[in-house]
Amino acid sequence: MEVVVACLQGGDHEAWAEFIRRFNPLITAIAARAARKWGVTSRPVLDELVQDVYLKLCAERATLLKRFDPGCPGSIYSYLKVFTSNTVHDHFRSLRTKKRGGQITTTLTAEIESVVESNSPLSSPRAIEISILFREIDTLLRRMETGPTGDRDRRIFWLYYRVGLTSAAISQTAGVGLNTKGVESTILRLTRRVRTHMTENAIRGKTAIVDNSPKKGNAFVDPF
Amino acid sequence: MNLRENHLDIEMLEDLLQSQSKDVDPREVLPREIEQHLVECEQCRKLIEMYSKSKNDLRALQMQKSAIARVGCPPEKLLRELAAGVAESPRAEELTEHVIECDHCGPRIREITEELDPHISMAEEQLIEHQSLSDPRAQMRLARILAEITRSAIADHLVVTDIRSPLRSRILLFSELTAGILVCAALAWTIFGHRSSDPNSLLARAYSEQRPFDFRLDSALYGPFHSERGPRDDAAKSHSLIAAELKIKQGLLKRPSDPMLLEAKGKAELLELRPDQAIDDLSEALQLRPKTLEFLLNLATAYALRGDQKGQTSDYSKAHDVLSEVLQIDAANQVALFNRALLDERTGSIEIANKDWNAYLNADGESAWAGEAREHLKNTSQH
Numbered sequence: 001m002e003v004v005v006a007c008l009q010g011g012d013h014e015a016w017a018e019f020i021r022r023f024n025p026l027i028t029a030i031a032a033r034a035a036r037k038w039g040v041t042s043r044p045v046l047d048e049l050v051q052d053v054y055l056k057l058c059a060e061r062a063t064l065l066k067r068f069d070p071g072c073p074g075s076i077y078s079y080l081k082v083f084t085s086n087t088v089h090d091h092f093r094s095l096r097t098k099k100r101g102g103q104i105t106t107t108l109t110a111e112i113e114s115v116v117e118s119n120s121p122l123s124s125p126r127a128i129e130i131s132i133l134f135r136e137i138d139t140l141l142r143r144m145e146t147g148p149t150g151d152r153d154r155r156i157f158w159l160y161y162r163v164g165l166t167s168a169a170i171s172q173t174a175g176v177g178l179n180t181k182g183v184e185s186t187i188l189r190l191t192r193r194v195r196t197h198m199t200e201n202a203i204r205g206k207t208a209i210v211d212n213s214p215k216k217g218n219a220f221v222d223p224f
Numbered sequence: 225m226n227l228r229e230n231h232l233d234i235e236m237l238e239d240l241l242q243s244q245s246k247d248v249d250p251r252e253v254l255p256r257e258i259e260q261h262l263v264e265c266e267q268c269r270k271l272i273e274m275y276s277k278s279k280n281d282l283r284a285l286q287m288q289k290s291a292i293a294r295v296g297c298p299p300e301k302l303l304r305e306l307a308a309g310v311a312e313s314p315r316a317e318e319l320t321e322h323v324i325e326c327d328h329c330g331p332r333i334r335e336i337t338e339e340l341d342p343h344i345s346m347a348e349e350q351l352i353e354h355q356s357l358s359d360p361r362a363q364m365r366l367a368r369i370l371a372e373i374t375r376s377a378i379a380d381h382l383v384v385t386d387i388r389s390p391l392r393s394r395i396l397l398f399s400e401l402t403a404g405i406l407v408c409a410a411l412a413w414t415i416f417g418h419r420s421s422d423p424n425s426l427l428a429r430a431y432s433e434q435r436p437f438d439f440r441l442d443s444a445l446y447g448p449f450h451s452e453r454g455p456r457d458d459a460a461k462s463h464s465l466i467a468a469e470l471k472i473k474q475g476l477l478k479r480p481s482d483p484m485l486l487e488a489k490g491k492a493e494l495l496e497l498r499p500d501q502a503i504d505d506l507s508e509a510l511q512l513r514p515k516t517l518e519f520l521l522n523l524a525t526a527y528a529l530r531g532d533q534k535g536q537t538s539d540y541s542k543a544h545d546v547l548s549e550v551l552q553i554d555a556a557n558q559v560a561l562f563n564r565a566l567l568d569e570r571t572g573s574i575e576i577a578n579k580d581w582n583a584y585l586n587a588d589g590e591s592a593w594a595g596e597a598r599e600h601l602k603n604t605s606q607h
Contacts, residue, residue: 010374016367024357029348033339047356051477054366055470058373067310078308081340086301134285151317158324164286169337174309175316191282196234198278203270 004068004076008061020054026077027053027084034088053087078172134162140197141190152176156183157190232258232268237275290335291327298322300336303329307336365480369473423475423488426468430495433464437532438566439525440559441491442518446592465495483512487519494522499530520550521559528567540571556587562597569604577604 003022006015031049035041057064064083069075141154152175159170160183167183170176176183262269298319305311306319323329344352356362424443432447469492475485490505506523513519524546531539544567550560561584568577581601588594 007370007374011371012375013364013367013371016370016374017364019370020357020363020367024363025344025349025352026342028352028355028357029344030340032348032351037339043351043355046351048478050355050357051366051474054370055373055474055477058370059470061374075310077342078310081342082301082304082308082310085304085336085339089300130284133281137282137285155317155320155324159320161282161285162287162324163330164334165337169307169341172307172309172337173316173320174306174311175313175320176309192238194282195275195278196238198281199234199271199274202274202277 001076005065008065008068023077023080024050026080030081030084031088034085035092037089038092040092049088049091052091053084056087057083137194137198140194144193145190153186153190156186157194160187231265232261232271234271234275237271287327287330290331293328294326296322297326297328300332303333303336304340307333308340366477369477373470373473423468423471423485424491426464426471427488427491427495430465430468434495436495436497437525437529439528439563440593441494441525442521442559446596465492468492481512483509483516483519486512487516487522490519490526491522494525494529497529497533499526499533502526503530515553517550517554517557520546521557521563524550524560524563528563528570531570537571540567543567544571558584558588558593561587562593565597565600569600574604 003011003015003018007019011019028046028050031053032041032046035046035049040046060083064079068079138154138158141157142150145151145153156170156176156178159165159173160167165173167187168180171178171180171183178186262272302311302315302319303323306316306323311319323333352358357366428441428444431441431444435447435449438449468488472485472488472492475482476489479485486505486509490502490509493499493502493505503523503526506519506526510516510519510523524543527539527543527546530536531543544564547560547564547567550557551564554560561580565577565580565584568574568580578601581597581604584597585594585601588597
């Protein structure tokens with residue numbers, strides 16, 4: 001990671017060449033994915049975006065240097081991913097604002113939302129059932145997990161079941177501080193406890209019953 | 225456990241599952257003895273059924289499509305920082321709590337983690353292989369430009385200059401956050417939002433603001449001459465010059481052989497009082513577009529400045545020859561007449577200098593340049 005620090009501190013062209021050689025695949029892949037979200041797959045446009053990332057990296061190197069921890073080599077990859085993605089999304093957002101005469105400042109999300117189904121899922125009976133079950137389990141987890149890692153473990157559980165992240169993605173998330181194995185083990189432990197509780201309650205006739213008939217949507221592979 | 229006397233309990237079910245594959249229905253992995261018990265015992269059958277169902281209940285909790293953003297939803301940039309693991313504590317924990325509750329941010333962060341996945345697919349590998357930067361020469365060219373930008377501390381200078389401005393300083397008192405926003409906005413504007421002003425206009429403005437040599441620069445308005453020797457300090461650079469340099473570098477990344485950009489780069493080098501580099505760039509521009517008057521005028525100035533810096537009369541001769549070439553094409557070219565008269569003075573050719581000053585004043589009798597020409601004529605006439 002010396003090359004990163006050298007470049008950000010004003011390195012020579014040799015250092016920058018090494019930086020490009022090492023990080024260009026990551027920067028290009030992230031830029032391509034971000035551009036695709038805006039419907040752009042053109043290679044020349046992607047080339048320009050990647051070059052913009054490098055120029056902006058130069059311009060904002062002081063900020064990056066402050067935030068980057070040389071003691072944690074993996075952190076530069078994380079920062080570069082976020083930096084690249086932000087640069088590309090900002091670029092397209094700015095283009096769109098210009099096209100619309102700078103009058104509209106909606107976000108990409110808002111644009112995505114305009115094309116997804118508009119019927120609110122929050123008001124359906126099924127959504128209410130899910131919401132009740134979520135509250136029940138969350139209360140249970142808060143009661144069960146009272147140790148120093150209780151809140152973290154509860155968040156891991158929900159990032160898995162509620163958000164739908166993989167164990168690997170959860171381990172990358174800020175504030176988790178566990179590797180993939182650690183995340184898997186936490187999910188397994190909590191899943192067993194929650195399922196046990198749900199089963200006992202169901203037998204006693206207490207639990208909220210969710211309609212589990214097959215639904216369209218994301219495939220969810222649950223190994224637990 | 226004696227199943228004839230006892231029922232199956234959840235602990236036993238868990239133990240059984242633990243000894244088997246994780247992702248199976250309990251009913252598929254039960255030993256024969258328990259299977260037999262289940263045929264007879266309704267209570268245990270219900271237990272297994274409920275336990276299996278709990279798995280589906282948990283699956284049903286996953287948020288599907290992204291709902292409409294709420295007022296308290298964090299900006300996407302923060303979600304990216306969270307997903308990439310660079311959000312700082314306790315902000316990260318607060319964000320996670322929001323994400324697991326929010327029907328908008330939950331699905332969004334799922335998409336973001338896919339976007340930031342470090343694994344590069346085969347299709348992406350092919351894309352990288354065919355991009356222009358896959359060529360080591362292109363990488364080296366970019367590396368040189370990046371090194372040049374970081375060395376000249378252009379970005380740092382911009383930030384410092386902005387904070388120094390009195391109006392900005394007053395705004396800064398309100399909060400550090402405001403400062404950050406202003407500085408970022410200024411930087412972004414200068415680097416990416418300045419595209420409507422072309423580098424040549426910016427360079428002309430930079431010249432007029434801080435005219436660093438007595439020679440005229442093509443298409444630039446008059447500015448009083450500030451005598452300087454050698455390359456300029458970054459801190460002394462005008463905003464226009466910094467913005468022009470960034471724009472030129474950005475342009476050259478995309479079009480490395482664009483003669484107009486090479487000429488602009490050469491002109492920027494002149495304003496930086498780096499004639500050697502200016503000569504290289506302007507010569508390259510002239511190779512691509514021979515006999516272009518603007519290029520020739522700037523090349524002549526570059527030779528003249530090198531003559532000043534190194535005391536080489538041969539450079540003055542080269543500059544003189546180039547200006548004469550311009551005047552052969554355009555006899556009334558004011559910049560060429562003005563600059564050649566200055567060169568004549570430097571080489572001690574006073575009579576020729578007087579002749580050139582008079583020729584200049586015939587072409588331009590009223591501008592601020594004419595005033596300067598008259599001063600020179602007055603001085604040389606006294607010799």
